[in-house]
Amino acid sequence: MNNHTTLADTPSSDAPALTPAFSPLYQQIKGLILQSLQSGEWKPGESIPSEMELAARFRVSQGTVRKAIDELASDNLLVRRQGKGTFVATHAEQHVQYRFLKLVPDQGDLNTEGPAQREIVDCKRLRASAEIARALALRAGDAVLQVRRVLSFAGVPTILEDLWLPGGPFKGLTAERLTAYHGPMYALFETEFGVRMVRAEEKIRAVLPDESQSQLLQVPPSTPLLSVERIAYTYNNTPMELRRGFYRTDSHHYHNALS
Amino acid sequence: MNNHTTLADTPSSDAPALTPAFSPLYQQIKGLILQSLQSGEWKPGESIPSEMELAARFRVSQGTVRKAIDELASDNLLVRRQGKGTFVATHAEQHVQYRFLKLVPDQGDLNTEGPAQREIVDCKRLRASAEIARALALRAGDAVLQVRRVLSFAGVPTILEDLWLPGGPFKGLTAERLTAYHGPMYALFETEFGVRMVRAEEKIRAVLPDESQSQLLQVPPSTPLLSVERIAYTYNNTPMELRRGFYRTDSHHYHNALS
DNA sequence: CAGTGGTCTAGACCACACT
DNA sequence: GTGTGGTCTAGACCACTGC
Numbered sequence: 001m002n003n004h005t006t007l008a009d010t011p012s013s014d015a016p017a018l019t020p021a022f023s024p025l026y027q028q029i030k031g032l033i034l035q036s037l038q039s040g041e042w043k044p045g046e047s048i049p050s051e052m053e054l055a056a057r058f059r060v061s062q063g064t065v066r067k068a069i070d071e072l073a074s075d076n077l078l079v080r081r082q083g084k085g086t087f088v089a090t091h092a093e094q095h096v097q098y099r100f101l102k103l104v105p106d107q108g109d110l111n112t113e114g115p116a117q118r119e120i121v122d123c124k125r126l127r128a129s130a131e132i133a134r135a136l137a138l139r140a141g142d143a144v145l146q147v148r149r150v151l152s153f154a155g156v157p158t159i160l161e162d163l164w165l166p167g168g169p170f171k172g173l174t175a176e177r178l179t180a181y182h183g184p185m186y187a188l189f190e191t192e193f194g195v196r197m198v199r200a201e202e203k204i205r206a207v208l209p210d211e212s213q214s215q216l217l218q219v220p221p222s223t224p225l226l227s228v229e230r231i232a233y234t235y236n237n238t239p240m241e242l243r244r245g246f247y248r249t250d251s252h253h254y255h256n257a258l259s
Numbered sequence: 260m261n262n263h264t265t266l267a268d269t270p271s272s273d274a275p276a277l278t279p280a281f282s283p284l285y286q287q288i289k290g291l292i293l294q295s296l297q298s299g300e301w302k303p304g305e306s307i308p309s310e311m312e313l314a315a316r317f318r319v320s321q322g323t324v325r326k327a328i329d330e331l332a333s334d335n336l337l338v339r340r341q342g343k344g345t346f347v348a349t350h351a352e353q354h355v356q357y358r359f360l361k362l363v364p365d366q367g368d369l370n371t372e373g374p375a376q377r378e379i380v381d382c383k384r385l386r387a388s389a390e391i392a393r394a395l396a397l398r399a400g401d402a403v404l405q406v407r408r409v410l411s412f413a414g415v416p417t418i419l420e421d422l423w424l425p426g427g428p429f430k431g432l433t434a435e436r437l438t439a440y441h442g443p444m445y446a447l448f449e450t451e452f453g454v455r456m457v458r459a460e461e462k463i464r465a466v467l468p469d470e471s472q473s474q475l476l477q478v479p480p481s482t483p484l485l486s487v488e489r490i491a492y493t494y495n496n497t498p499m500e501l502r503r504g505f506y507r508t509d510s511h512h513y514h515n516a517l518s
Numbered sequence: 519c520a521g522t523g524g525t526c527t528a529g530a531c532c533a534c535a536c537t
Numbered sequence: 538g539t540g541t542g543g544t545c546t547a548g549a550c551c552a553c554t555g556c
Contacts, residue, residue: 022533024544050522061546066523074333076518082523083553100517199518205508206465206483224465224483230517249464256515258359258489259335259458281552283525309541320527325542341542342534 029058029068037077037088038235044090044190048078051086077198091197092187100186100200100232103159103247104255113153121216122148123175125167132164135231135242143167147178150216157217158252163243169195186232195240200232204254213246226254288317288327296336296347297494303349303449307337310345336457350456351446359445359459359491362418362506363514372412380475381407382434384426391423394490394501402426406437409475416476417511422502428454445491454499459491463513472505485513 033054042048051069055062069086072078076099079087091099098110105113124146133140144164151159165173170193181188189195207227214221226247234240247254292313301307310328314321328345331337335358338346350358357369364372383405392399403423410418424432429452440447448454466486473480485506493499506513 024532026544052522063547064545067544069523080523081554083521083555085522085554102515102517199516202515202517204463204485204513204515206485206506207508208481208483222467222481224467226463226465226485247465249466254463256361256461256463257458258361258461283551285525306541311541322528323526326525328542339542340535342536342540344541 025060026064026067026071029054029060029065030071032058033068033072034077034235040194042088044088044196045093047085047087075198090187091184091190097184099184100197100230102254102256103226103252105153105252110153117152117155118179119150119152120147120175120178121150122146123173123178128164132242136164136166136239138166145170145173147175149178153252156248156251158248160213160216160246161243163241165241169193169240189240196234197232197240198234200230203229205229207246209246217246217248219248219250223248223250225249228254284319285323285326285330288313288319288324289330291317292327292331293336293494299453301347303347303455304352306344306346334457349446350443350449356443358443359456359489361513361515362485362508362511364412364511369412376411376414377438378409378411379406379434379437380409381405382432382437387423391501395423395425395498397425404429404432406434408437412511415507415510417507419472419475419505420502422500424500428452428499448499455493456491456499457493459489462488464488466505468505476505476507478507478509482507482509484508487513 033048036042036048048054049057051062051065054065054069058065069078069080073080073086076089079089081087104110110116125143126146128136128138128140128142128144130140132138132144133142136144138144144167147161147163147165149161149163150157151161170189173193177192178185178188181192186197189197205227206224209217209219209221209223209225211221213225214223217223217225219225226245226249228243228245228247230241230243230245231239232241232243292307295301295307307313308316310321310324313324313328317324328337328339332339332345335348338348340346363369369375384402385405387395387397387399387401387403389399391397391403392401395403397403403426406420406422406424408420408422409416410420429448432452436451437444437447440451445456448456464486465483468476468478468480468482468484470480472484473482476482476484478484485504485508487502487504487506489500489502489504490498491500491502
C-alpha cells in the first residue's frame with residue numbers, strides 16, 4: 001500500500017538521472033482522475049464519485065484522494081460543493097459566466113449591463129498559415145475554421161474577435177450553430193464538440209485598428225484598442241483555439257488581480 | 260482542544276444571523292500567523308518557527324498549522340522550502356524579481372535583456388486630489404508623494420510610471436534614495452519603510468500619450484500605449500500605492516495566464 | 519435520517535538540507 | 538545525524554444537503 005514508486009521510477013540505470021522522478025501518491029491519483037476526466041467518464045456538470053469511493057477504487061486513503069481533488073479544484077477542473085459532492089467544472093451554467101473574459105465596465109459589472117449581444121460576422125474554413133499552424137500545433141495547410149464576431153454591451157459594439165479553431169475537432173461548426181446557441185462559446189464547444197477549455201494565456205498590446213476593425217467597432221481609426229491574443233488549451237496542454245480580440249476601452253477596462 | 264468556536268460565534272441573539280460565522284481552527288491559526296507577520300515579529304526573508312513549534316505554541320496539531328501555512332503560502336505571504344523551513348516572502352532577493360510586472364519581451368524573457376535601467380524623472384510632495392485620496396483611502400488634501408520614473412530595457416525607454424504614495428508611511432522618501440537603491444522598488448519599501456506590498460489590482464486600457472509621455476518614451480504621439488493603473492495593498496487590504504504605468508508594446512507585451 | 523465534503527488529530531515514515 | 542517540510546494513513550467528529 002505504500003508503493004510510492006510505481007512506474008517511471010528507475011532507481012539506477014545509465015540514464016542521465018537528472019530528474020529523480022519521485023512522484024507522490026496523490027499526484028499519481030491526480031493523474032488517474034485527470035485521465036477519467038479526459039476520457040469523458042465523467043462529463044462537465046456531472047458529479048464524480050465520492051472521496052470514499054475513489055479511495056476504495058484506487059486503494060488509497062481518503063486523505064490522499066482529498067489532496068488530489070484539492071489540486072484539481074484549485075486548477076478549476078473540479079468544483080467541490082459541501083454536502084453534495086464534487087463536480088466536473090463547466091463553462092455552462094456556471095454562476096460566473098465568461099470565465100476567461102476580463103473586460104469589465106468602468107462602473108458596475110457585467111450583470112449591470114445585461115447580457116452581451118453577439119453577432120457572427122464571418123465563419124469560414126481555410127488552410128492554416130504558418131503562424132496559425134504554429135499557435136495551434138498543426139501543420140501549415142491543415143484545415144482550420146476562422147470566425148469573426150462582434151460583442152456589444154448595451155448596444156455599443158465593444159469587442160471584435162477573430163478566432164481560429166482546428167478543423168478536425170470542430171468539424172460541423174457553422175455560423176448558424178454559433179448564432180443559434182445562447183450562452184458562452186466555450187459552453188457550446190463543450191456540449192457540441194466535447195472540447196473543454198481548461199486554461200489560456202493572453203498577450204496584451206495597445207494597437208490602432210485597421211479599416212474593417214474601426215468600422216465594425218464604430219470608432220475612428222485613431223482610437224487605440226486593446227489587442228488581446230489568446231491561446232486556449234484543453235487537457236494535456238493541447239492548444240485548441242487562437243483568438244485575437246480587439247477591445248474598446250473607452251468605458252470598459254481589462255481587470256487583473258495580482259498576488 | 261476542540262474549541263472551534265472562539266470569539267465571534269454568537270449562537271443566538273437578536274443579530275440578523277446572516278453569517279453563521281463558523282470559522283475552522285486553521286483559519287483562526289492563519290489569522291494569528293498573519294498578526295505576527297503584520298506586527299513584524301518575523302521580518303521579510305527570515306524564517307518563521309517550525310510547524311512543530313507553532314503547533315505547540317497554538318496548542319493545535321501540526322496538521323492544523325500546516326493547513327494554515329498552506330493557505331498563506333498560496334497567498335504568496337510565506338514561502339516553504341523543504342528541509343530548510345518556512346520563510347516570510349519578500350520582494351527582494353526573490354528568484355523572480357518584479358513580481359508584479361507582467362510586461363515581457365516578445366522574444367526571450369527579462370533575464371535575456373539584462374537589468375532595466377531606471378531614471379527618476381520627478382519626485383515631489385503635494386496634497387492629494389480627491390481622486391488620489393479616494394484611491395489611497397486618504398482625505399483630499401492629505402500629504403502624498405508623487406514620483407515619475409522611466410524604465411528602459413536594452414537602452415529603449417519602455418515604461419513610464421507615475422506613482423502616488425501616502426505621505427505618512429513614506430516620510431523621508433526622496434529622489435536620491437530612489438536613485439541610490441538598486442533592486443525592485445517594493446524591496447526598498449520593505450527594508451526602508453516597513454511597507455510590504457501583498458497584492459495589487461490593475462485596470463488596463465489602450466490610450467494615446469500626451470506630449471510629455473511621448474517625449475519621455477521617445478515615440479510619436481500617435482503611438483498607442485498600454486495604460487496600466489495599479490493599486491497595491493499591504494495587509495488588511497490597506498491601499499499603499501497608486502501607480503499609473505504607460506507601456507510601449509512594440510516589442511513587449513503584457514502577459515497574463517488564465518485558469 | 520444517510521451521504522457528502524470539511525476539519526482535526528496522532529503517529530509513522532520519506533525527501534531534503536545542513537553540518 | 539538532526540531538523541525541516543512533505544506524504545500517507547486511520548479514525549473521529551462537524552457542517553451542509555436532501556430525502
